[in-house]
Amino acid sequence: MFGAGGRVGSATVAEAVRRGHTVTAVVRDPAKYPDLGADQVAVVRGDVTDAAAVAALAAGHDAAVNASARLDVPSEEYFTAAARALATGLGKAGVRRLLVLGIASTLQTVPGVRIMDDPDFPEEYRVFSQGHVAEFELLREQADGLDWLMVVPPLDLSSEAPATGTYRTAVGTVIEGEGRIAHADLAVALLDEIDRPAHHKVQLAVSS
Known part of the structure; x- marks a missing residue:
């Protein structure tokens, strides 16, 4: 789990643990996240833009999730560097499934x-x-060897929204209705796509 220290990352780690998974929680500074560790969680330092680090950290895992972001690095530079390193590093580690967190503003309102x-x-x-x-x-052009998916929450990704344990989906488009989801429900969607992969190489919008 890259970006494990953020709200989505920590919720995803918690959901993975609840389901009995063993998790490597990758953060920039483990000392800042003393509450993230658990019996099934190893909190480690890592850089998702470093293919060699990705390969070493992902070895022995079934899937990887990237919910990391950097505001001190140009957006396009950071996200493409991460995608490139993940495609290379996960391939070397033999990890096939990758989920990345997208952003609602990239979804289509009409075709x-x-x-x-x-x-x-x-x-x-x-x-x-x-x-x-x-x-x-x-990812679409260079990650042929990966079974990847971009999971996209609505504009209102809220720590205050009630967790329901359910969610709706659409491929590539904004979901009609109130565009809101709790971090915990987004984590459920992410783990469902790891445990029972149903969507592949698309943007998957999720919403309550």
């Missing part, structure tokens, strides 16, 4: 038109969103 394409969409968020678009394109 060919994404939320981020609206002229009134804030430019600073558009730049960040473009990093995820570039990540998706790189």
Whole structure:
């Protein structure tokens, strides 16, 4: 689990543990996350943009999840570097399944038109969103050996939303209705796609 220290990452680690999985929780500084460790969790330092580190950390695992982000590095540079390192490193480690966390602004509202394409969409968020678009394109073009999936929560990814244990999905498009999901329910969706892979090489929108 890359980016295990964030809200989505920690919720995903907790859901994996609840299901009986053994997890390697990868963070930039393990000392900052003393509560992340558990009997089934090894908290380790790692860099998702380093293919050799990815290969070493992923060895012996069945799947990898990347929920990491960096605000101090240009979005497109970071997300494409991570995607490239994951494609290379997981291949060397023999790990086939990869889930990456996307962003709602890249979903289509109508065919060919994404939320981020609206002229009134804030430019600073558009730049960040473009990093995820570039990540998706790189995976589609260069990760033939991986069974990857980009899981995309709605705009309101909330720590305050009630956890229901359920969710709805759509491929590549905004889901109708209230666009909101709890971190815990997003974690359920991620683990479901590890335990019972149902979607492959697409953007999978998830929402309550």
